[in-house]
Amino acid sequence: MRETAISLIRAGHCVHPQRMTIRDGSWRSVIYPALSVLIIHPVEGPMLFDTGYDPAFFAATQPFPERFYRWLTPVTLAAGSEVASQLTRFGLAPDDIRHLILSHFHADHIAGAHAFPGAAIHCSRAGLDAACSGGRIASVRRGVLRALLPPDIAARARFFEEAPRVALPDALQPFDMGADILGDGSLLAVELPGHCPGHWGLVTNDQAHGEHFLVADAAWSTDAIRRDMPPPAITSNFLGSARRVEATLRQLNALWRRNPAIRLTPAHCPERAAEAGQ
Ligand SMILES: [Zn+2]
Numbered sequence: 001m002r003e004t005a006i007s008l009i010r011a012g013h014c015v016h017p018q019r020m021t022i023r024d025g026s027w028r029s030v031i032y033p034a035l036s037v038l039i040i041h042p043v044e045g046p047m048l049f050d051t052g053y054d055p056a057f058f059a060a061t062q063p064f065p066e067r068f069y070r071w072l073t074p075v076t077l078a079a080g081s082e083v084a085s086q087l088t089r090f091g092l093a094p095d096d097i098r099h100l101i102l103s104h105f106h107a108d109h110i111a112g113a114h115a116f117p118g119a120a121i122h123c124s125r126a127g128l129d130a131a132c133s134g135g136r137i138a139s140v141r142r143g144v145l146r147a148l149l150p151p152d153i154a155a156r157a158r159f160f161e162e163a164p165r166v167a168l169p170d171a172l173q174p175f176d177m178g179a180d181i182l183g184d185g186s187l188l189a190v191e192l193p194g195h196c197p198g199h200w201g202l203v204t205n206d207q208a209h210g211e212h213f214l215v216a217d218a219a220w221s222t223d224a225i226r227r228d229m230p231p232p233a234i235t236s237n238f239l240g241s242a243r244r245v246e247a248t249l250r251q252l253n254a255l256w257r258r259n260p261a262i263r264l265t266p267a268h269c270p271e272r273a274a275e276a277g278q
Contacts, residue, residue, distance in 0.1 A: 001169060001205035002186040005040040006212055008265070008276040009086050011052025011112065012077035021220040021231050033273035034108045036083040037214055037265070038090060039101075039204060041186060046092055047099035047119070049202055049214050050267060051112030054082040060107070060147040065137045069107065069145065084115035101181070101189070103216030104199040105131035106143040106239075109267065113150050121150065122181050122189070125159040127198020142196065143239055160189040160200050168203060171211045171262060174254050178203055192218040192252075194236065194244030209263040213255075218248050221269045228253040 013033040018025035021032070034052035041047060053075055061070035080086075084094045097116045102123040103109055113121070131144045139146050150156065163179035168188060178188030179200075188203040195217045206212035219225045230249050236242035255262060265272050 001211075002042060002184060003207040004042070004186060004204045006204065006206040006208065007038040007040075007090065008272055009036045009038055009052070009083050010034070010273050010276040011036050011054065011081055011083045011086065012057075012075060012108075013053075013273075014073040014075045014108065016073060019232065020235050022224060022229055023232050024229065031270070032220070032268040033270065033276075035265070035267050035269070035273060035276065036112070038083075038087070038092075039187070041099075041182070043184070044182060045098055046087075046090075046096050047101065048083065048097055048116070049101045050103055050109040050216065051083050051100075051115075053077045053108055054084070054112035054115065056114055056148060057107055057111040057145070060111075060145040065140050066145055066147070069140050069143070075108075082115070083112045099182075101187070101202060102127075103201060103214070103267065104196050105149070106196065106217070107145040107148055109216070110148050111145075113148065117150070117152075119156070120158055121153055121156045122158050122160065123153075124191075124198030124200050125157075125161050127196070127200075128153065128157060128159075130197035160191070163189065169211060171259055172203060172213065172255065173258060174251050175203075175213075192216065192248050194218070194241050194246070194248045196240045199240070206263060210261075212263040212265065214265050214267075215252060216267045218245075219252060219264075219266045219269075221266055222264055222271050223269075225249065225252045225256050225264055225266070 018030045036052040037049040100119040160179045166180045201215040233242035236245040
């Protein structure tokens with residue numbers, strides 16, 4: 001598998017009662033950082049997996065009914081900490097990003113997408129269809145802010161479901177098949193069902209860590225994977241399917257037990273956010 005270089009970028013955070021995300025958690029409010037992942041590909045150059053929060057989130061949640069989203073999950077984003085601005089730390093500008101890979105269409109994963117108008121958008125067709133269906137109230141209830149979807153996304157989208165299917169490396173068992181999104185085996189999208197319609201992770205061969213599985217919102221933290229501790233069913237069923245969330249988490253736990261050295265990165269993991277170092 002061709003090597004890539006991975007950097008985790010923390011782009012804002014929200015606050016929830018811990019009990020919403022961990023079945024045996026407390027009711028105290030805890031911080032959920034939002035991670036974007038910069039991937040440097042040896043041929044295609046820099047690309048991003050998810051975007052984290054962005055000032056566009058605040059504009060999109062100004063009107064009603066979208067404002068309910070902001071009330072339910074208060075968001076903090078320090079000035080200049082959206083991913084488009086943080087690229088300068090890596091000597092990059094937004095125009096350098098040629099590929100944007102979106103795990104799913106919740107606002108905390110796509111809020112910064114508008115900053116990369118020249119990038120191809122790799123995403124799930126099922127996820128995009130679900131994000132575009134129903135009215136504004138139904139969308140907000142599902143964690144989708146329609147205003148954050150790039151208006152030309154249909155023209156720029158390259159769907160995971162249509163990429164060649166390939167076998168994953170043995171190190172990823174029990175996950176066995178991925179979608180080869182660039183056609184060179186370097187970035188393999190893997191469906192992780194349950195969190196919402198069309199929810200996918202990404203496997204790459206990170207030059208620092210070997211196989212690196214970006215699992216998006218399939219787990220709230222690496223600790224939840226190690227403990228096989230799903231969110232309460234009421235939270236999972238609100239956005240997707242608790243039964244499928246729990247089955248996917250069991251698979252991630254089995255992967256970790258079989259291969260404890262594997263690098264697993266959930267999008268809101270506090271351990272990983274601490275490594276991002278901002
Ligand atoms: Zn999500």
